[in-house]
Amino acid sequence: MTARHHHTAPKPAWTPPAGKPPRSSRMMRATWRKLPAKRYDVGWEPDLVVPAADGSPLRTDHYFPRAEGDFPTLLVRSPYGRGVPWSPMYGILFAEQGFHVVVQSCRGTGGSGGRFDLWRNEPADGQATVSWLRGQPWFNGTLGTIGASYLGYVQWALALDPPPELKAMVVQVGLHDPHAFFHAGGAFHLENALVMALGMTYQHQGMVPMTKAALRLQRNLRKVTNALPLRGAHAAALGEVPWLDGAMTHPDADDPHWIGASVGEAAERLTVPTCLIGGWHDVMADQNFEQYGRLRRAGCETSLLVGPWTHxxxxxxxxxxxxxxxxxxxRAHLCADPGGLRPSRVRVHVGGEDAWRDLDDWPQSPAATPWYPTPDGGLTRQAPTDAAPLASFRYDPADPTPSAGGRLLSRTAGPRDNGSLEARKDVLTFTGPPLTEPLDVLGPITALLRVSTDTGHADVFARLCDVDERGRSVNICDGLVRLRTAGQESSEAAVPMSATAHRFAAGHRIRLQISGGAHPRYARNPGTGEPSADAAGLAPVHITLHADSALLLPLTVDDAP
Structure with a gap:
């Protein structure tokens, strides 16, 4: 951490301007219910210019309580514009509660100068903004940060070298590692990348350009995601997006392209109290759990809330x-008002039970209990006696196994009925017997699979489902890994399926679903050994699952055998 010394020069007097927040933001604010009563009327000081690290102008809006007094400041930096939803969600709501709120457009977006880049400018531009804050007459030296998604990334970027004024962070469904967002598991996360590019490119331009681009992407989604080669196909819907081309064509985390992209190391030495908020069906969930683990190991004060939410x-x-x-x-860390804090460090929503549960930590470190697939499509706790082939299927990238729900940025995210998906010939299911009593699963899920292929090139998608008494199968969590096997020899593949807190009710059944992909959520494996971005041809593959495969479930102590 760099030492800083600041001269305390007298600040000029500040006269609050008379402006009200934008009408669209006030209208959206009026629709929210079940929120705390407002404490103050809100003023608005729009379109301030903050010099970036290189002098580029960063367009900035300032929201403030219309009252006498000393109020802490919240910094919100966004590439998605400064209007709806950020203006009411952060600017108005938090100013109502007694905070100055600074909402800023990242460089190259929302009228700010310079060229936008996914990661290269955020640490320096964040520091430059804090330097500007120090000169503002209303800034009292107490700073917090808040924001969702990429608005969380910029917080971690600032925390690489946290300024002494920074006293609290709230990272909501936020990422710290762009490479993992695009490539975790080895396959390109195609649909999420396209939706992210849509938001990054058009949302800061306003509602009309964003809506037109979203409709254009929807109309062209099949054409874009089925294109050969995949590289550059997004231009038909989104135009040129240089950073998306770069992300797609650099799958290796060690590639120099990704130097400086991850800002996760900030959590390894951070002392700023940090609140993490995530969703079980959110694409950023794994990064949130990684952030929490790093903060805990660093001894940083932190809390974790995980709800039944998508992004x-x-x-x-x-x-x-x-x-x-x-x-x-x-309020606890900027205003010395800890009365609203919950007593537990972790609160999670338990699916199936539809209830919140307070925990001392996450995960609870229960023993992982193996459940084994059987040749007749069952799932049992009895270990197999050999590694004989269980079942096989043919994955054809020309007719790729479709995605159904899961951790997506789109409206189709979350739990879905998997019936039509599981009826396909290229999807295997292994289902346990009806449970005689409820079974709680809390923690990370993994499938340890022994797999062989006839070509050596395949993806394996594993999904945990809850099957009710009527036979309806609903996804809980899942994961995918890209394999390169030695011809027809079997090899073990560990498929991280993220984590969950879920209760399987009595009478329900546990199901393990196996397939060769989930398109267009993940770019299909062409089967030729070529990178997905550049493949010009497609080749089907036969995938065989062997009997010494297992689904590892972190059961609670009472449920473990």
Whole structure:
């Protein structure tokens, strides 16, 4: 951490401007229910210019309580513009509660100068903004940060060298590692990358350009995701997006392209109290759990809230919980008002039970209990006696296994009925017997699979499902890994399926689903050994699952055998 010494020069007097927040933001604010009563009327000082690290102008809006007094400041930096939803969600709501809120457009977006880049400028531009804050007459030297998704990334970027004024962070469904967002598991996360590019490119331009681009992407999604080669195909819907080309064509985390991209190391030495908020069906969930683990190992004060949310529903159905959690953390650490903090470090929503559970930590470190697939499509706790082939299927990239729900940025995210997916010939299912009593699964899920292929090139997608008494199969969590096997020899593949907190009710059954992909969520494996971005041809593959495969479930102590 760099030592800083600041001269305390007298600040000029500040007269609050008379402006009100934008009408669209006030209208959206009026629609929210179950939020704390406002404490102050809100003023608005729009379109301020903050010099970036290289002098580029960063367009900035300032929201403030219309009252006498000393108020802490929240910094929100966004590449998605400064209007709806950020203006009401952060600017108005938190200013109502007694905070100055600075909402800034990242360089190259929302009228700010310079060229946008996914990661190369955020640490320096964040520091430059804090330097500007020090000169503002209303800034009292107490700073917090808050924001969702990429608005979380910029917080970690600032925390690489946290300024002394930074006293609290609230990272909501935020990432710290762009490479992992695009390539975790070895396959390109195609649909999420396209939706991210849509938002990054068009949302800061306003509602009309964003809506037109979203409709254009929807119309062209099949054409774009089935293109050969995949490289550059997105231009038909999104135009040229240089950083997306770079992300797609550099799959290796060690490639120089990704130097400086991950800012996760900030959590390894951070002392700033940090609140993490995530969703079980959010694409950033694994990064949130990694952030929490790093903060805990560093001894940093932290809390974790995980709800039944997707990336977007956390700010729709879940907004009352997310806002209350965020506000309590900021009041405790910026205003010396800890009354709203919950006593537990971790709170998770348990699916199936539809209830919140307070925990001392995450994960609970239960023993992972193996469940083994059987030749007749069963799932049992009895270990197999050999590694004989269990079942096989043919994956054809010309007719790729489709995705159904899961951790997506789109509206199709989350739990879905998997019936039509599981009826396909290229999907295997292994299902346990009806449970005689409820079974709780809390923690990370892994499938240890022994797999062989006839070509050596395949993806393996594994999914945990809850099957009810009527036979309806709903996805809980999943994961995919890209394999290179030695011809037809079997090899073991560990498929991380993320984590969950879920109760399987009595009468329900546990199901392990196996397939060769989930398209267009993941770019299909062409089967030729070529990179997905550049493959010009497709080749089918036969995938065989062997009997010494296992689904590892972190059961609670009472449920473990």
């Amino acid at each position: 977007t529903s956390a700010f729709q159905q879940g907004w009352a919980d997310v806002f209350s959690e965020s506000l309590a953390w900021l």
